[in-house]
Amino acid sequence: MVNKLTRTPSLDDADPARRSAGAVGTYRVVATAGVFEPGFRGGGPIRSLRFILDTLPGDLDVTLITRDRDLGSPAPYPGLSGRLLRRDERSAVFYLNPVVPRHWVRLIRHVRARPVDLLYVNSIWSLFSVLAILAVALRLVRVGAILVAPRGELSPGALAIRATKKRLFLALWAPLLRRLRVRWQACSWLEEKQIRATVPWAQVMVNGNESPIPAHPAPPARAHDGPLRLVFVGRISPMKNLSTALEAVAGTTRPVEFDIYGPPEDPHYWARCQRIITAMPGHVRVRYLGELAAEDVMPTFSRYDAFLFPTLGENFGHVILESLASGCPVVCSDDTPFSALITDTGGTVVRPTTAAGLSRVLDLLADRSPGERAEAKATAGQRYRHWRQRHREPNVLAHARQFCR
Template sequence: MKRKVLICIDWFLPAYKAGGPIQSIANLVNHTKTEFDYYIATSNSDLDSPLSLPEEALNVWSEKDGFKVVYLDPAHQNLKYYKQLFIKEAFDVVYFNSLFSQKFTLLPLMLFKNLNIRKVLAPRGMLGKGALEIKPLKKKIFLTLFKVLGLQKKVVWHVTAESEAFEVYKHFGKGCNVLLAPNLSAKTKQKIEPKEKKVNELNVFFLSRIAVKKNLGEAINYLAEIRSSYHVNFSIIGPKDEMEYWQDCEVKIKQLPKNISVKYLGAIPHQDISKKLINQHILLLPTQHENFGHVIMESWQNSCPVIISDQTPWQGLEKDKLGFDIPLTKKNEFIAAIELFCAMNKDEYHIWSNASVNFSKKFTENPELIEQNKALFLNTLNN
C-alpha cells in the first residue's frame, strides 16, 4: 500500500511566478507519484495575484494527474480548517516546502507537532547568509520561536546540498535529523539545435524573481562596464516581486551605454521558458544565495552556460566548460567572463553549449537522485 504524503506549499501550479519551489514540488511529484499518494495543500494565488479558479474548486480536494490538490482561500488558511481537512486523511508523511511560511509551515506543523507522523521540512535556501540578511529582524524572531517550540527536533530536514546541511546545523544544532536529496529536474529534451553566435555579440538573460536576493541590479552594473566593442542583448525574465527594487534597476538600465540593449519580458509560465531561451547564449545570475537554482539547471538544459555567484551548490564550473561561479566581491571577474563569451565565435561557443546540455542530461537522468528523494518519505522513524 502506497504511503500518503501531504505537501504544504504557499504556491503551486498553475502558479508559476514563485519559480523554483513550485518546480521542485512538480518535479518531485511527477518522478515519484507511482510510489506515493500525494495530496498538495496550497493557496489560491500566485506570487502577487489570485489564480483564475472557479469558486467550487476552492477548499476541497480535487483530482489532478496522479495526485490530489486543494486550493485554499485566505479564510480557510487556519488551524481550525486544517484540522478538519487533514486529520481525517491519516497521512503517513507531511512535507513542508518552506521555512518562513506562517500559513503553510508553522500552522500545519503545530497541528502535526505531537502526532506520530513523519514530518519533513525543506528550508529551500532560506538559512543562507544572503537570504537571512533580507528582512533580518522578522526572520530572527521566526527562528527564535521555532527553537523555543522545539520544532527543529520534530522534523527531518530535507537539504539539497552539503552547504545547506551545514546551515541547518549552524542554526539548530548538530542533533538535527538531516537527509540530503538534491532537487529533481524535468528531463532534458533529447534534441537541441545548435545556436547561432556571432563574434563580439552576445545574448544574455536573467531568469528569476526581481528581488534583492536575486541581484539583478548587480548584473546591470556588470553590463555597464562591458567594452564598447561588444554588443550585448540583455533579456530580463521574471516577475516584479519587489517594486521598489525594480524601480532602482530601471534607473540603472536607462544609464547603460548604447552597446547594451535591454528588454523586460515579464513573468513567463514554466512550460514556455524553453521557447524564450532558443536564441539565448548565457544566464547571468549573481544571486546572493540558492540552495539549488532550478533556473541554472534549466539554462543548461537549453544549452546555455551560466555566469553565477559562488553562493550556490554549483562549484568549479569553468573546468567542465559549464560557465563560471564567481565571488560577489570580484566584479571584474564577472565582467571578464561576460566579455569572454562576447568574443567567442560559433565553434568556440558550441563547446561550452554542448557541455552544458550534456551535463544536464546526465544529472536529470540519474536514478540515484530519485532514490534519495524517495527516502525522504520512506523511513517510518521520526525524531
C-alpha cells in the same frame, strides 16, 4: 501544467475508499507549499514539487495544500479555489483561501479522514508551514513525522534580508521544532551545511532529485553575428541579485544585449534596477520582457549565449539546470550547489562575485567568434545531459519514508 489535474467535485464527494483506511502499506503524506501550479511565479520550488509528485512510487498517497492563487496575485485561479483536484492515483492538490472558513472545514475533514504518516512542509516562514506545524503542536492533527524543506531560506544571503525579524522568529520557533523532533530536507550538501549552521541539532536528509532529465536534446546551436546575447531569468528580488548583473553589463567595453525575464517581487528593488538600466552606456541594450511561464523557460534560454545569474544563494537552482539543458552556458556566483557543473559545462563561476569581475568575464565572452559561441552552447547541453544521467536519487518522499522512521 494544469492538464495533469482532474477536478474532484468536492471533498465530500471524493472516493470513499480513499478517505478510509486505504490500501495496506500505503504511506500517506500531507504536504504544504505557498504556491503551486498553475502558478509559476514561485520559481524552482514549484518545479521541485511537480517533479516529486510526478515520480511518486505506487505506495505513496500525497495531498498538497497550497494557496488558491499565484505568488503576489490578488485573484484566485479560475474554478480552483476551495477545491481538491486529483492529479493521478497517487497525488491531489487542495487550493486554499486562508480567509474563507468553509475551505478550512473541507480541508480539515479531508486531512483527518485517515492517519497521516508524514507532514512535509516547504518553507520555514510560509503561513502554510507555520499553521500546519502549530496544528500538530496543538494536537489538532496527528502525524507520524514532520519533514521541513527550507528551500534556501537558511542561506546566509537569505537570512541577511530582514535579518532582525528572522532572528526573532527563529528564536521562538526553533525550540518548538526541536520539541516536535522535526527532520530537515536539504537539496544539496551546501544547504545541509547552511541548515546545521542555523539549527545545530538538526537531523538532515540530503536529497536533490528534484529535476527531470529533459526529454529532448538541447536545440541545435547556431552561429550568429552581432553583440553578445545575455539573459536573466528569475524573480526580481535582492536574493537573485539582478542589480549586480546590471552593473556588470554596464561595466563591459563590448556591445552587449541583455534581456530580463521574471516577476518584480520587490518594488523598491525593481526601482533601483530601473535606475541602473536608465543610465546604461550606449553600447549596451537592456530590455525587460515580462514573466515566463514554465513551459517557455527552456525555449527562451536556447536563444541566448549565456545566462547571467549572480545569485546570493540557491539551495538547488532549477533555473541553472534549465539553462544548461537548453544549451546556454552560465555565468554565476559561487553560492549554488552547481559550481563544478557550471565550470565543466563551459560556464564561469566568478569569485568573488563583484560587478567588475563579472564585467571582465562578459568582455571575454563578447570577444568570441560566432562559431565559438555556438560551440560553447552545444558543449553545455551535451555535458549537462551526461552529468544528469549519472546523478539520480530516489524520490524525495520515498527517501523520507525511510529517513523519518
